[in-house]
Amino acid sequence: xxxxxxxxxxxxxxxxxxxxxxxxxxxxxxxxxxxxxxxxxxxxxxxxxxxxxxxxxxxxxxxxxxxxxxxxxxxxxxxxxxxxxxxxxxxxxxxxxxxxxxxxxxxxxxxxxxxxxxxxxxxxxxxxxxxxxxxxxxxxxxxxxxxxxxxxxxxxxxxxxxxxxxxxxxxxxxxxxxxxxxxxxxxxxxxxxxxxxxxxxxxxxxxxxxxxxxxxxxxxxxxxxxxxxxxxxxxxxxxxxxxxx
Amino acid sequence: xxxxxxxxxxxxxxxxxxxxxxxxxxxxxxxxxxxxxxxxxxxxxxxxxxxxxxxxxxxxxxxxxxxxxxxxxxxxxxxxxxxxxxxxxxxxxxxxxxxxxxxxxxxxxxxxxxxxxxxxxxxxxxxxxxxxxxxxxxxxxxxxxxxxxxxxxxxxxxxxxxxxxxxxxxxxxxxxxxxxxxxxxxxxxxxxxxxxxxxxxxxxxxxxxxxxxxxxxxxxxxxxxxxxxxxxxxxxxxxxxxxxxxxxxxxxxxxxxxxxxxxxxxxxxxxxxxxxxxxxxxxxxxxxxxxxxxxxxxxxxxxxxxxxxxxxxxxxxxxxxxxxxxxxxxxxxxxxxxxxxxxxxxxxxxxxxxxxxxxxxxxxxxxxxxxxxxxxxxxxxxxxxxxxxxxxxxxxxxxxxxxxxxxxxxxxxxxxxxxxxxxxxxxxxxxxxxxxxxxxxxxxxxxxxxxxxxxxxxxxxxxxxxxxxxxxxxxxxxxxxxxxxxxxxxxxxxxxxxxxxxxxxxxxxxxxxxxxxxxxxxxxxxxxxxxxxxxxxxxxxxxxxxxxxxxxxxxxxxxxxxxxxxxxxxxxxxxxxxxxxxxxxxxxxxxxxxxxx
Ligand SMILES: Cc1cc2nc3c(=O)[nH]c(=O)nc-3n(C[C@H](O)[C@H](O)[C@H](O)COP(=O)(O)OP(=O)(O)OC[C@H]3O[C@@H](n4cnc5c(N)ncnc54)[C@H](O)[C@@H]3O)c2cc1C
Numbered sequence: 001x002x003x004x005x006x007x008x009x010x011x012x013x014x015x016x017x018x019x020x021x022x023x024x025x026x027x028x029x030x031x032x033x034x035x036x037x038x039x040x041x042x043x044x045x046x047x048x049x050x051x052x053x054x055x056x057x058x059x060x061x062x063x064x065x066x067x068x069x070x071x072x073x074x075x076x077x078x079x080x081x082x083x084x085x086x087x088x089x090x091x092x093x094x095x096x097x098x099x100x101x102x103x104x105x106x107x108x109x110x111x112x113x114x115x116x117x118x119x120x121x122x123x124x125x126x127x128x129x130x131x132x133x134x135x136x137x138x139x140x141x142x143x144x145x146x147x148x149x150x151x152x153x154x155x156x157x158x159x160x161x162x163x164x165x166x167x168x169x170x171x172x173x174x175x176x177x178x179x180x181x182x183x184x185x186x187x188x189x190x191x192x193x194x195x196x197x198x199x200x201x202x203x204x205x206x207x208x209x210x211x212x213x214x215x216x217x218x219x220x221x222x223x224x225x226x227x228x229x230x231x232x233x234x235x236x237x238x239x240x241x242x243x244x245x
Numbered sequence: 246x247x248x249x250x251x252x253x254x255x256x257x258x259x260x261x262x263x264x265x266x267x268x269x270x271x272x273x274x275x276x277x278x279x280x281x282x283x284x285x286x287x288x289x290x291x292x293x294x295x296x297x298x299x300x301x302x303x304x305x306x307x308x309x310x311x312x313x314x315x316x317x318x319x320x321x322x323x324x325x326x327x328x329x330x331x332x333x334x335x336x337x338x339x340x341x342x343x344x345x346x347x348x349x350x351x352x353x354x355x356x357x358x359x360x361x362x363x364x365x366x367x368x369x370x371x372x373x374x375x376x377x378x379x380x381x382x383x384x385x386x387x388x389x390x391x392x393x394x395x396x397x398x399x400x401x402x403x404x405x406x407x408x409x410x411x412x413x414x415x416x417x418x419x420x421x422x423x424x425x426x427x428x429x430x431x432x433x434x435x436x437x438x439x440x441x442x443x444x445x446x447x448x449x450x451x452x453x454x455x456x457x458x459x460x461x462x463x464x465x466x467x468x469x470x471x472x473x474x475x476x477x478x479x480x481x482x483x484x485x486x487x488x489x490x491x492x493x494x495x496x497x498x499x500x501x502x503x504x505x506x507x508x509x510x511x512x513x514x515x516x517x518x519x520x521x522x523x524x525x526x527x528x529x530x531x532x533x534x535x536x537x538x539x540x541x542x543x544x545x546x547x548x549x550x551x552x553x554x555x556x557x558x559x560x561x562x563x564x565x566x567x568x569x570x571x572x573x574x575x576x577x578x579x580x581x582x583x584x585x586x587x588x589x590x591x592x593x594x595x596x597x598x599x600x601x602x603x604x605x606x607x608x609x610x611x612x613x614x615x616x617x618x619x620x621x622x623x624x625x626x627x628x629x630x631x632x633x634x635x636x637x638x639x640x641x642x643x644x645x646x647x648x649x650x651x652x653x654x655x656x657x658x659x660x661x662x663x664x665x666x667x668x669x670x671x672x673x674x675x676x677x678x679x680x681x682x683x684x685x686x687x688x689x690x691x692x693x694x695x696x697x698x699x700x701x702x703x704x705x706x707x708x709x710x711x712x713x714x715x716x717x718x719x720x721x722x723x724x725x726x727x728x729x730x731x732x733x734x735x736x737x738x739x740x741x742x743x744x745x746x747x748x749x750x751x752x753x754x755x756x757x758x759x760x761x762x763x764x765x766x767x768x769x770x771x772x773x774x775x776x777x778x779x780x781x782x783x784x785x786x787x788x789x790x791x792x793x794x795x796x797x798x799x800x801x802x803x804x805x806x807x808x809x810x811x812x813x814x815x816x817x818x819x820x821x822x823x824x825x826x827x828x829x830x831x832x833x834x835x836x837x838x839x840x841x842x
Binding site for chain 1: 277278280281282284285288289292319320321322324325334770836837838
């Protein structure tokens with residue numbers, strides 16, 4: 001069995017967010033980058049499947065050379081080899097097209113990725129790749145088990161869960177608790193630099209979306225505390241000052 | 246990026262030579278693999294340790310600590326110093342220090358882990374014969390077996406060679422029978438293997454033995470109730486006719502004290518590294534609180550008094566870190582040189598550490614005292630919440646304290662630095678005489694300002710060169726005065742040690758900043774020059790105070806006056822607005838929300 005895990009290279013969740021170039025570019029100065037946390041779950045499940053079924057795991061990232069440490073971390077966690085599509089991941093459609101192009105060349109049984117990346121959070125790459133490859137795409141998947149050629153999954157839905165099944169090949173957008181994040185061990189870290197990391201050029205894709213600019217949420221204003229016995233005053237202020245009533 | 250220009254440097258030589266920034270290793274030089282290893286240690290703490298600090302310290306489940314060690318072992322983190330042929334990963338010394346640093350934030354787990362991988366495992370690795378290494382090291386490297394180190398006894402602490410534990414050969418010559426009592430044994434409660442120091446018959450010196458718990462004749466008291474690191478197992482252990490096969494004598498008869506001392510060299514510098522990890526964690530927690538806590542209508546992080554604390558905490562840790570890895574790299578380089586000369590790996594490790602024993606002791610003292618400073622100011626930043634047993638500073642404050650006591654108390658280590666320095670000078674290993682005489686001559690001459698050198702920090706380097714002269718002047722005069730009796734002048738030795746320590750740390754800090762600025766130029770991040778200046782000014786003040794105290798303790802009349810004048814001249818430093826510098830450093834750290842480097 002062949003598993004492809006698509007990982008994003010995203011700022012650590014505690015990073016301070018700032019923009020440059022007229023608010024059109026994320027300021028990466030001093031920012032620590034990590035494997036997208038949801039992708040990390042997908043990778044962890046893939047490694048478990050590798051351990052239980054002997055599957056091979058390939059990781060794929062669409063990004064420029066600076067993402068290689070992140071890719072090598074995935075190799076340290078246990079992936080067998082890696083592909084880096086040498087291009088800036090401009091938008092979801094572009095990324096999905098790159099993944100689809102790579103996946104077409106190698107027929108993977110399972111394509112796992114996070115349900116969304118935590119930088120731009122569009123959450124549609126799995127669906128787009130599914131459409132491009134004409135195979136099922138399921139997300140967000142909290143549990144994923146194999147039964148022969150069938151994949152049994154549990155999806156999170158509003159107020160509950162849903163159990164679905166599909167035959168491979170298949171794409172899943174993953175989230176916790178599908179597996180526990182894996183910490184790379186010493187052996188993995190030491191073997192990461194000798195595992196194959198193939199750099200391929202991107203396929204040409206016409207992107208329909210153009211980024212205009214980013215805007216940070218307005219800074220939080222001062223807070224007025226109204227004692228609980230002064231409900232009237234609260235209503236008054238909401239009407240006259242906050243003008244929300 | 247310019248390459249490191251390396252040459253064989255001697256331990257203690259920093260006092261008499263000018264080191265170039267390009268010669269030292271700085272933490273900014275960590276490669277991707279080393280950073281990944283550090284990250285693995287961090288993730289391990291976050292996943293396995295931080296969520297259960299209370300549970301660990303409660304000691305309710307005696308199986309918890311060994312289980313945590315097992316998990317570290319499964320990740321390979323107990324075998325970083327162990328060569329691959331014995332089931333480890335054969336990392337260089339500085340990388341293993343980085344591992345110690347990160348784990349240093351792990352409270353009781355840090356102590357359990359370092360006792361196992363350091364004083365527990367290394368005696369066998371460095372002194373064991375092939376058979377002993379094959380039998381024990383692979384199991385210790387994975388954590389299948391846990392180790393403890395039994396040197397201290399109720400009546401033998403700092404005076405480690407005075408222990409009463411005895412080993413006698415059995416009638417059939419096949420076993421040593423060990424009897425004695427050991428105290429304060431870390432990991433004692435669950436260890437499978439004990440490195441035990443005892444004297445064979447009426448020997449003057451200790452011998453060391455590898456003792457398995459399964460040999461029998463081992464009993465222990467309940468867990469000690471301690472001020473801090475409460476989750477780390479600490480036991481009194483009794484050996485009652487414990488039968489140890491003769492093959493388990495480590496190294497040679499009478500070699501135990503040497504083993505103990507040399508293993509402590511590693512322990513000391515690694516304790517310095519671990520203290521960095523603890524310090525960084527406390528700084529980050531304190532900054533986080535200072536950004537949230539409001540008084541007088543504003544976050545307390547906006548107050549100058551709090552900024553002063555944050556800047557000092559950050560600066561001292563930055564400086565200690567610079568020195569720690571500078572020394573670590575010196576040890577690695579010395580090791581590589583020995584290996585190139587055909588020395589066997591185990592012996593090369595020991596020799597390289599012994600060469601830098603002065604630096605190891607310096608890092609132990611400085612690291613542990615910076616940590617205590619940091620947690621103390623951390624408590625202060627938290628105010629009443631700092632004193633709450635439910636806040637995070639409580640544990641940090643209590644756990645930090647042990648570091649000034651074990652691995653040789655800081656008093657013992659201070660005395661050792663000077664003792665070793667003077668011994669090396671007497672043996673002709675380090676030429677302190679020539680520069681000390683030159684300082685004497687300079688004292689009588691009219692001050693010259695020398696030629697104007699070029700480059701970064703010219704004035705600051707001259708300040709450091711002068712600080713070294715101050716140290717040499719006082720040490721030289723003291724040795725002349727007291728000769729061999731100088732050992733009885735402990736107060737003086739303490740002063741000299743402080744001068745030596747401050748010189749080493751201030752120089753390392755300055756060189757680190759210089760190297761970063763040289764490598765990165767405009768792209769260098771953070772108020773680095775300010776950090777170098779803050780540390781240097783603090784160090785010079787301390788050197789001046791210690792120097793004065795030392796001189797007044799033994800000089801009289803004209804000599805006293807001349808030396809005090811000389812000290813003034815050698816500790817002069819141009820004014821610098823430290824308040825502004827501290828504000829910049831604090832603002833940078835506060836914006837980053839954590840220890841920022
Ligand atoms: C939690 C904990 C864990 C430990 N783990 C271990 C372990 O795993 N294995 C092990 O073998 N030991 C261990 N120790 C023991 C530790 O190394 C000793 O406590 C330490 O060496 C000091 O010895 P002592 O307690 O006997 O103090 P003492 O030697 O009695 O010292 C008391 C004071 O006198 C000072 N002093 C002593 N001699 C001199 C001198 N010549 N000149 C000036 N001042 C002096 C000391 O600096 C100190 O301030 C541990 C201790 C603790 C508390």
